[in-house]
Amino acid sequence: MIRILSSQQIKALDAYTIQHEPIASIDLMERACRAFVNWFTERFDGRNTIAIVCGTGNNGGDGLGIARMLQEWSYSVKVFVIRGSSETEDFKVNLERLRGKVEVVEITSLDETIFSEYDVLIDAIFGSGLTRPPEGLFAQAIHLMNKSVAVRIAVDIPSGLLADKVSKGEIFKADFTVTFQMPKLAFLFPSNHSFTGTWCTVDIGLNKSFIKEQQTSYYYIAAKDIRKILKPRSKFDHKGTYGHALLMAGSYGKMGAALLSGRAVLRAGVGLLTMHVPECGYVILQSSIPEAMASIDEHIHFITAIPELDKYTVVGTGPGLGQDKLTVKAFRKLLEDFRKPVVLDADALNILSDNRELLLLIPAGSILTPHPKEFERLVGKWSDDFERLDKQKSLAKQLKSVVVLKGANTSIASPEGAVYFNSTGNPGMATGGTGDVLTGILTGLLAQGYSSLDTAIAGVYLHGLSGDIAARERSMVSLIASDIIEFLPAAFKKIMHEQKV
Ligand SMILES: NC(=O)C1=CN([C@@H]2O[C@H](COP(=O)(O)OP(=O)(O)OC[C@H]3O[C@@H](n4cnc5c(N)ncnc54)[C@H](O)[C@@H]3O)[C@@H](O)[C@H]2O)[C@@H](O)CC1
Numbered sequence: 001m002i003r004i005l006s007s008q009q010i011k012a013l014d015a016y017t018i019q020h021e022p023i024a025s026i027d028l029m030e031r032a033c034r035a036f037v038n039w040f041t042e043r044f045d046g047r048n049t050i051a052i053v054c055g056t057g058n059n060g061g062d063g064l065g066i067a068r069m070l071q072e073w074s075y076s077v078k079v080f081v082i083r084g085s086s087e088t089e090d091f092k093v094n095l096e097r098l099r100g101k102v103e104v105v106e107i108t109s110l111d112e113t114i115f116s117e118y119d120v121l122i123d124a125i126f127g128s129g130l131t132r133p134p135e136g137l138f139a140q141a142i143h144l145m146n147k148s149v150a151v152r153i154a155v156d157i158p159s160g161l162l163a164d165k166v167s168k169g170e171i172f173k174a175d176f177t178v179t180f181q182m183p184k185l186a187f188l189f190p191s192n193h194s195f196t197g198t199w200c201t202v203d204i205g206l207n208k209s210f211i212k213e214q215q216t217s218y219y220y221i222a223a224k225d226i227r228k229i230l231k232p233r234s235k236f237d238h239k240g241t242y243g244h245a246l247l248m249a250g251s252y253g254k255m256g257a258a259l260l261s262g263r264a265v266l267r268a269g270v271g272l273l274t275m276h277v278p279e280c281g282y283v284i285l286q287s288s289i290p291e292a293m294a295s296i297d298e299h300i301h302f303i304t305a306i307p308e309l310d311k312y313t314v315v316g317t318g319p320g321l322g323q324d325k326l327t328v329k330a331f332r333k334l335l336e337d338f339r340k341p342v343v344l345d346a347d348a349l350n351i352l353s354d355n356r357e358l359l360l361l362i363p364a365g366s367i368l369t370p371h372p373k374e375f376e377r378l379v380g381k382w383s384d385d386f387e388r389l390d391k392q393k394s395l396a397k398q399l400k401s402v403v404v405l406k407g408a409n410t411s412i413a414s415p416e417g418a419v420y421f422n423s424t425g426n427p428g429m430a431t432g433g434t435g436d437v438l439t440g441i442l443t444g445l446l447a448q449g450y451s452s453l454d455t456a457i458a459g460v461y462l463h464g465l466s467g468d469i470a471a472r473e474r475s476m477v478s479l480i481a482s483d484i485i486e487f488l489p490a491a492f493k494k495i496m497h498e499q500k501v
């Protein structure tokens with residue numbers, strides 16, 4: 001897991017690294033500049049004219065160091081400095097090192113065309129030291145940079161964006177953000193995408209053991225975390241080893257959702273799958289998923305009862321379920337009778353929103369997978385993404401269950417208060433049915449004995465990874481939910497290194 005630290009902790013981390021590596025502060029800055037420049041030179045060639053706009057703190061110091069290095073690489077660079085109330089030592093040193101090499105212009109007033117002749121604008125005004133909204137020349141410069149047609153790149157953090165609080169005022173709108181060491185919490189929220197653009201982290205060698213010791217509730221999921229979670233199969237395993245899942249899904253006109261979920265349960269590696277569907281789904285199910293056993297409801301159009309539950313390891317429900325009052329009754333009975341974890345999605349969540357007393361019946365250790373609208377129905381409106389995150393953490397705690405809030409960088413809240421952000425997935429997945437596939441993957445993994453949290457982390461990651469492979473093979477535009485099931489085996493292989501065998 002990549003630990004996401006606050007600005008305060010990052011400041012302490014810088015100081016700790018400087019003291020214990022040991023390394024001079026200016027040399028650490030040099031490393032940060034080098035990491036940025038490595039990223040930059042791989043993407044932009046010497047034909048680009050570059051303006052670097054610097055503040056007078058260490059972010060500005062980075063900007064000056066970057067200017068020097070780019071000049072050494074024969075790029076055409078000009079530096080603009082906006083003076084704040086004070087200069088850091090490393091800013092001063094880097095300004096001195098730049099003397100005679102790169103033109104430095106101090107901005108005292110701004111005219112509209114100041115940045116118009118450049119191909120690339122690099123923002124090094126503020127980084128993690130920002131404490132309040134930019135004003136005056138700072139705000140005006142950011143405003144003008146945002147109006148420019150140049151490619152905009154932020155050093156560490158887009159100026160004006162706070163790493164772990166709600167930001168107000170003028171904020172640099174980067175096409176790319178190259179951030180040091182680890183993602184910042186604010187980068188993971190939908191509302192900040194227009195500021196960070198595409199972001200990436202570059203390693204500047206900050207002290208790893210200090211990072212490990214820091215208290216944090218926020219993590220960014222990496223491939224190796226999933227490799228650690230997934231258990232390899234052993235020679236004498238049999239289908240009983242991998243659980244028996246019951247999927248209650250589908251209604252007249254929405255059997256597709258049930259099928260997508262059911263196929264995904266199987267591809268996630270379950271031992272046995274039974275699907276409880278309304279009568280209208282019988283032929284559809286038997287002819288399209290021969291691997292699944294069918295349990296048929298008495299009602300033609302929707303589910304009105306639950307089958308005998310004893311033999312099931314886990315129950316997944318919601319996709320295509322509908323909200324008829326007889327279905328609500330059956331759902332209530334499920335929650336009353338089944339004491340093992342359940343996976344709840346789509347209409348199961350909508351039923352919970354309309355029948356709030358049912359929330360109390362959810363077995364501990366369950367997994368809920370709302371998209372933002374379903375989440376709003378469950379918890380009410382939020383005023384910003386930080387409040388949304390708090391609501392997600394509270395719901396997970398209240399239900400003693402894992403709450404998976406879906407979207408880009410899906411967040412997974414544990415009942416203990418930790419939040420894990422997904423690093424896979426792409427906008428090609430914004431198409432009907434992909435959530436049903438996720439429900440299936442989670443149901444299939446949970447049935448195999450993974451903990452609810454491990455199931456959610458691995459399932460969400462693999463779902464996104466499969467979506468990424470599918471987008472590569474089929475394009476984001478053409479990606480459909482079935483593709484995510486189709487490429488799930490490739491995603492498992494990628495994680496478990498089976499392709500080496
Ligand atoms: N050794 C280190 O500390 C390292 C720091 N690095 C860089 O240093 C940055 C952090 O540097 P600083 O802590 O100097 O802070 P910044 O350079 O982000 O901000 C400069 C100063 O501006 C002032 N300020 C904050 N908000 C303001 C506002 N709205 N208007 C006017 N002034 C405002 C603050 O006093 C702050 O200290 C990181 O983002 C990163 O880019 C990197 O060089 C890596 C090593």
Ligand SMILES: Nc1ncnc2c1ncn2[C@@H]1O[C@H](COP(=O)(O)OP(=O)(O)O)[C@@H](O)[C@H]1O
Nearest residue numbers: 371407408425426427429430432433434435436
């Ligand atoms: N822009 C995106 N980037 C990454 N993943 C996405 C994006 N848009 C949607 N997804 C993923 O696709 C799935 C959509 O689920 P959901 O909204 O429930 O769809 P449906 O109800 O049609 O099945 C979620 O897992 C979500 O994380």
Ligand SMILES: [K+]
Nearest residue numbers: 123126157159
């Ligand atoms: K910046």
